[in-house]
Amino acid sequence: MTVESTAARKPRRSAGTKRTSAKKPPSPSTELVQLLTPEGKRVKHAEYDPYVADITPEELRGLYRDMVLTRRFDAEATSLQRQGELGLWASLLGQEAAQIGSGRALRDDDYVFPTYREHGVAWCRGVDPTNLLGMFRGVNNGGWDPNSNNFHLYTIVIGSQTLHATGYAMGVAKDGADSAVIAYFGDGASSQGDVAESFTFSAVYNAPVVFFCQNNQWAISEPTEKQTRVPLYQRAQGYGFPGVRVDGNDVLACLAVTKWALERARRGEGPTLVEAFTYRMGAHTTSDDPSRYRHDDERLSWEAKDPIQRLRSYLASETDTNEGFFGELEAESEALGRRVREVVRAMPDPDHFAIFENVYADGHALVDEERAQFAAYQASFVTEGEGE
Known part of the structure; x- marks a missing residue:
C-alpha cells in the first residue's frame, strides 16, 4: 500500500444525518506532540501513535519522496524568480513536514483552503507544480480548477481563507456529507480578525473544519512573542474547541495529529486548531531580507531539526531502504527541476x-492618468540595438 492510498475515498453519510454535539475540549497543555526526534529516533505517544502505528516502510519512503520533490520544486521556483522569470515567490523551505504530513492525512473528498505557501499540500492534492507558477509570473489568477482536486486557489489576503473554509464546512454539515475541511494559515494570520470570526462561527455551528496554523516563528519581521501572550494553540480554548501543538518538522506527528483532527470533524465533533511548530528557513517572500531582523544562529539551530534529514536518518537506520532509493530520488528531483x-x-x-x-467597471480618470504615466515610463527604456 502506498502513502497515496491513505487518501482513498470513504462512503459519504446519507443526507439528513445529524452531527453530534461537540465534546468538551481538553484542558490546556504545553505538550509538543512528537513521534520522530530530530535525530531520527521513533518515539511513542499514547494518544496519537495509533494513527501511524501501521505505517509501512513503503509509505514512509513515499512521505520522504514528497518532501524531497517539494523542496526541489520550491528551490527551482526561487531560482526562477531571481532570474526574472517570476515576479515573486513565497518559499516553504523548512515547512515540508507540516505540509506533507497534513496533506497526506486528507481524503479525496475533503476540501482544502490554502494561503500562498502551501506548495506541499498542492503536491499531495495532485496539482501539477507548474500550475502554481502562472500567478507568480502574472499570466493567470490561479492556474487550476479548485474542484478538480478539492484544493482552492491560493489566497493572498491574509487570513480570509479561514472564513471561506468555515462557510464551506457549515455547508458540508448541512448537506450531511461525510467529509471535512482544512484551512491553512500562518502565525501572523492568527492575529487577524477574520481568523477570530472563523473560530467563533465554526464553534457555534459545530463546523467540520480543521484550522492548521503553520507557526514558522515570523510574521514577515514580527516574531511570535510580539503577537501573542500564550501559545497559539491555546487560543482555541477560548472558543470552546481543542487545540494541539505538534512538532511541525516531524512528518509522522503532523500526519497523525491531522488524521485525528479530521476524523474528529467527520464524526461531527466540531473544529480543531492544530499549531504546527516549525520554522521558515528562508525569506518571507523573495522580496524580503530576513538578515535584517533575525540572526544566523537562530536558523542554524533549526537546521539541526531539518524535517527531511530526520526522516532520512530513520529510513536508513530502521528500514530496509538502501542507497539506491536515495540515488533514484535525486535523479527524479533533478528531472522535476x-x-x-x-x-x-x-x-x-x-x-x-x-x-x-x-479596477473600475466603467473606467476612471485617475486610472487612465496612471496608465499613461506607466506607458511613458515603459517607452523610456532603450530597446536592444538602439542608440548604438
Whole structure:
C-alpha cells in the first residue's frame, strides 16, 4: 500500500444525518506532540501513535519522496524568480513536514483552503507544480480548477481563507456529507480578525473544519512573542474547541495529529486548531531580507531539526531502504527541476498593462492618468540595438 492510498475515498453519510454535539475540549497543555526526534529516533505517544502505528516502510519512503520533490520544486521556483522569470515567490523551505504530513492525512473528498505557501499540500492534492507558477509570473489568477482536486486557489489576503473554509464546512454539515475541511494559515494570520470570526462561527455551528496554523516563528519581521501572550494553540480554548501543538518538522506527528483532527470533524465533533511548530528557513517572500531582523544562529539551530534529514536518518537506520532509493530520488528531483524550468520559460510574458483593467467597471480618470504615466515610463527604456 502506498502513502497515496491513505487518501482513498470513504462512503459519504446519507443526507439528513445529524452531527453530534461537540465534546468538551481538553484542558490546556504545553505538550509538543512528537513521534520522530530530530535525530531520527521513533518515539511513542499514547494518544496519537495509533494513527501511524501501521505505517509501512513503503509509505514512509513515499512521505520522504514528497518532501524531497517539494523542496526541489520550491528551490527551482526561487531560482526562477531571481532570474526574472517570476515576479515573486513565497518559499516553504523548512515547512515540508507540516505540509506533507497534513496533506497526506486528507481524503479525496475533503476540501482544502490554502494561503500562498502551501506548495506541499498542492503536491499531495495532485496539482501539477507548474500550475502554481502562472500567478507568480502574472499570466493567470490561479492556474487550476479548485474542484478538480478539492484544493482552492491560493489566497493572498491574509487570513480570509479561514472564513471561506468555515462557510464551506457549515455547508458540508448541512448537506450531511461525510467529509471535512482544512484551512491553512500562518502565525501572523492568527492575529487577524477574520481568523477570530472563523473560530467563533465554526464553534457555534459545530463546523467540520480543521484550522492548521503553520507557526514558522515570523510574521514577515514580527516574531511570535510580539503577537501573542500564550501559545497559539491555546487560543482555541477560548472558543470552546481543542487545540494541539505538534512538532511541525516531524512528518509522522503532523500526519497523525491531522488524521485525528479530521476524523474528529467527520464524526461531527466540531473544529480543531492544530499549531504546527516549525520554522521558515528562508525569506518571507523573495522580496524580503530576513538578515535584517533575525540572526544566523537562530536558523542554524533549526537546521539541526531539518524535517527531511530526520526522516532520512530513520529510513536508513530502521528500514530496509538502501542507497539506491536515495540515488533514484535525486535523479527524479533533478528531472522535476528541469521540467519546471522549461515550462516556466515557455510561459508568455505577462501583460504589463493588465493591472489597470477591471479596477473600475466603467473606467476612471485617475486610472487612465496612471496608465499613461506607466506607458511613458515603459517607452523610456532603450530597446536592444538602439542608440548604438
